[in-house]
Amino acid sequence: MVYSSQQIKRLEGIAKQIRRLIIQMLMRAGSGHPGGSLSATDLLTCLYFGNYSDGSPLLRYNPKHPEWPERDRFHMSKGHCCPLWYAILAKTGYYPVEELWTLRKLGSLLQGHPDRRTPGVEVASGSLGQGLSVGLGMSLAAKIDKRDYRVYVLLGDGEIQEGNIWEAAMAAAHYSCDNLYAILDYNRFQIDGKTEEIMNLEPILDKWKAFGWHVIETDGHSIKDILCAFEQARDKKGKPKIIIAHTIKGKGVSFMENVVDFHGRAPTAQEAEIALKELE
Amino acid sequence: MVNVELLYQRDIYGKTLVELGRVNKNIVVLDADLSGSTRTSFFAKEFPERFFNFGVAEQNMMATAAGLASCGKIVFASTFAMFATGRAWDQVRNTVCYNNFNVKIVASHAGITVGEDGSSHQALEDIAMMRIIPNMKIIVPCDGPQTRDAIVTAVNRSGPFYIRLGRAKFPTIEGKGKFEFGKAEVLREGKDVTLIACGLMVNSALQASGILSKEGVKAGVINLHTIKPIDSDAIIKAALQTQRIVVCEEHSTTGGLASCIDEVISGVCSARLIRVGIKNQFGQSGTPKELLEKYGLTSQEIVKAARSLL
Numbered sequence: 001m002v003y004s005s006q007q008i009k010r011l012e013g014i015a016k017q018i019r020r021l022i023i024q025m026l027m028r029a030g031s032g033h034p035g036g037s038l039s040a041t042d043l044l045t046c047l048y049f050g051n052y053s054d055g056s057p058l059l060r061y062n063p064k065h066p067e068w069p070e071r072d073r074f075h076m077s078k079g080h081c082c083p084l085w086y087a088i089l090a091k092t093g094y095y096p097v098e099e100l101w102t103l104r105k106l107g108s109l110l111q112g113h114p115d116r117r118t119p120g121v122e123v124a125s126g127s128l129g130q131g132l133s134v135g136l137g138m139s140l141a142a143k144i145d146k147r148d149y150r151v152y153v154l155l156g157d158g159e160i161q162e163g164n165i166w167e168a169a170m171a172a173a174h175y176s177c178d179n180l181y182a183i184l185d186y187n188r189f190q191i192d193g194k195t196e197e198i199m200n201l202e203p204i205l206d207k208w209k210a211f212g213w214h215v216i217e218t219d220g221h222s223i224k225d226i227l228c229a230f231e232q233a234r235d236k237k238g239k240p241k242i243i244i245a246h247t248i249k250g251k252g253v254s255f256m257e258n259v260v261d262f263h264g265r266a267p268t269a270q271e272a273e274i275a276l277k278e279l280e
Numbered sequence: 281m282v283n284v285e286l287l288y289q290r291d292i293y294g295k296t297l298v299e300l301g302r303v304n305k306n307i308v309v310l311d312a313d314l315s316g317s318t319r320t321s322f323f324a325k326e327f328p329e330r331f332f333n334f335g336v337a338e339q340n341m342m343a344t345a346a347g348l349a350s351c352g353k354i355v356f357a358s359t360f361a362m363f364a365t366g367r368a369w370d371q372v373r374n375t376v377c378y379n380n381f382n383v384k385i386v387a388s389h390a391g392i393t394v395g396e397d398g399s400s401h402q403a404l405e406d407i408a409m410m411r412i413i414p415n416m417k418i419i420v421p422c423d424g425p426q427t428r429d430a431i432v433t434a435v436n437r438s439g440p441f442y443i444r445l446g447r448a449k450f451p452t453i454e455g456k457g458k459f460e461f462g463k464a465e466v467l468r469e470g471k472d473v474t475l476i477a478c479g480l481m482v483n484s485a486l487q488a489s490g491i492l493s494k495e496g497v498k499a500g501v502i503n504l505h506t507i508k509p510i511d512s513d514a515i516i517k518a519a520l521q522t523q524r525i526v527v528c529e530e531h532s533t534t535g536g537l538a539s540c541i542d543e544v545i546s547g548v549c550s551a552r553l554i555r556v557g558i559k560n561q562f563g564q565s566g567t568p569k570e571l572l573e574k575y576g577l578t579s580q581e582i583v584k585a586a587r588s589l590l
Contacts, residue, residue: 075347116379123350127374130343134375137347137355144308144330144353164371167340175332 015045021087027272029104037084039187039247046226063093077131078156079113094120129162139180158190172240173212182242187249220245285452287424289445294319296431318358342371349381361390361403384434389447391530393568402563408535410442418507422482429459464514470500473524481528488582519551524589533557
């Protein structure tokens with residue numbers, strides 16, 4: 001699969017802008033979750049702004065017609081990483097970028113966890129472990145209505161410790177939901193520490209394979225590899241698919257990378273200044 | 281009482297779903313390995329492409345229901361009341377109700393009359409758990425025919441519903457008027473005391489009213505089928521009229537119908553209220569009749585409660 005260096009450069013540029021917005025937004029809000037927002041930035045940038053090798057978009061959507069019935073669905077199951085999603089929705093034109101500075105403020109369109117009052121958000125989230133089921137419901141609705149939209153669900157790694165995830169995994173395979181795509185942001189950290197120490201997830205590939213899923217592994221920060229993983233996933237049939245993306249928590253800001261403290265702490269003004277310099 | 285019609289509410293539920301499913305292609309039905317008991321199997325047989333069984337996985341069923349509803353479906357999700365409300369409460373709160381989705385939870389086997397299966401299967405807290413969630417609407421039909429009214433209402437009104445059904449056959453209440461969602465159904469006008477009941481206890485309240493009338497006590501009977509939104513006006517009117525209320529429910533006396541009514545009248549009028557229901561305890565195995573007697577859910581107990589107020 002061939003992706004032009006132009007596209008890759010363009011997406012890298014957007015990812016950097018998104019990371020800058022995440023830092024600025026969280027610094028102004030004074031609370032929120034930078035680590036997991038930064039680790040999944042390249043994945044969501046590719047999904048919302050990338051194209052397959054044939055030129056068609058990964059995610060089919062139209063900010064001017066959010067209710068377009070044929071749109072692909074995206075659901076952020078790891079809801080605490082919504083700063084990333086909010087930045088992306090602003091960049092795609094669902095609302096002005098200025099809206100981002102209201103994050104977590106009283107009366108804001110941008111709640112602390114995803115909410116349907118935000119244009120572009122289909123279903124609220126925040127209580128972990130339920131989003132794969134939400135995606136499954138969207139996938140079954142497509143089957144009933146004979147529509148060919150795809151459903152993407154972003155999962156956190158700590159999140160898949162929830163039993164509800166595995167109930168949904170079993171059911172999606174049972175109903176052969178090959179229009180359902182899970183994306184696992186495998187940054188190996190959760191709020192209390194390393195996943196391997198808090199609750200080991202390995203062997204993670206085998207688990208998903210055993211549940212009847214197509215499993216595709218990728219470097220979650222290489223634009224080219226991510227595009228390739230989405231395209232491989234699209235071309236597989238008969239089973240639900242999961243892209244297991246190896247990522248770095250806090251990616252892009254040196255002092256946040258692999259630092260558990262930044263799972264759920266916003267940068268101070270000083271820290272934000274340093275971070276933004278690194279992201280120039 | 282002679283020739284009283286006895287019906288399983290869940291039979292009516294299953295048949296109504298099929299009837300509505302023929303007309304409304306947006307109806308999708310989900311179950312969690314209890315489709316035979318809840319009677320969603322009727323719908324599954326007729327519309328296999330719109331029925332999904334999730335196995336013993338209630339949390340997944342409820343969150344999947346939300347996903348389907350986000351795509352415009354009217355989703356019925358059924359299992360036993362215990363598992364629909366307890367096991368999947370977080371999914372119902374955060375993913376169904378917070379999004380205000382069209383998910384209709386129709387739960388069977390509520391209350392003590394589940395019988396022999398015992399405490400683990402006797403939901404005595406479900407009304408409490410469902411009514412504290414914003415956006416949720418609750419109907420507890422009193423018999424078979426009213427079950428149909430409840431299901432039709434849930435389809436015609438948007439947002440989440442909780443509809444509570446029993447396991448046992450319910451006697452059909454004669455002489456009911458037209459079902460009005462959100463309106464208390466006054467079955468008998470009272471002067472001395474008002475018996476307010478829901479579900480199976482409506483019939484017991486009517487019997488109690490009959491016994492009391494022989495003693496010269498005029499006991500009104502209200503079928504409060506819609507628990508939420510509650511008909512405050514009718515409750516206050518009855519409270520002012522009779523100054524005495526006996527609430528009868530096959531549910532914990534904490535958090536259910538009695539608490540709803542107490543919340544309505546508290547600070548508004550000085551009527552006295554007695555609760556007939558399950559008093560802060562778990563159930564046990566037994567026949568429905570034995571259990572109703574053991575836990576004081578009989579017309580005799582209602583009569584006693586009413587007398588104590590006079």
